[in-house]
Amino acid sequence: METFSEINDMYVERFAFIEMLSREFVAMTGCGVYVYLNPLDVDQLFNNYQNLRMPIRAFARQCIKNVAG
Template sequence: MKALNDSREMSVARAVFIETLSDEFIASTGYGVYAYLNPMAINQLFKQYLQQQSTSLRKFVKSYVRNSVLI
């Protein structure tokens, strides 16, 4: 049962991550995240975020969009 809850929590965390990322892309460019990144790239970015425990989600996403896409 614990594994099922962990899986649900990870799914929710991933959905929140994608929504936050897409919101930032829309705010900055007028287009959602899928106009710039494919699902595999988004998943890799989510894994990077999980490894950076000290950075808030909003700060991580803003930094990514500012530094990687809007150059």
């Protein structure tokens, strides 16, 4: 069973991921992430990111190339 701290950490990590993804989308395309992706897509990207364990910024840039490129 997950503790409150573990659940809180997961939300903090998810928020940081979405924030960085959004920043990178704006920086590279001029538009926010939700212009290109729906919330379910962003959630799936977060799950993929957790499995790959690469830096958020590198993952975000790769996503942008795949989606908006």
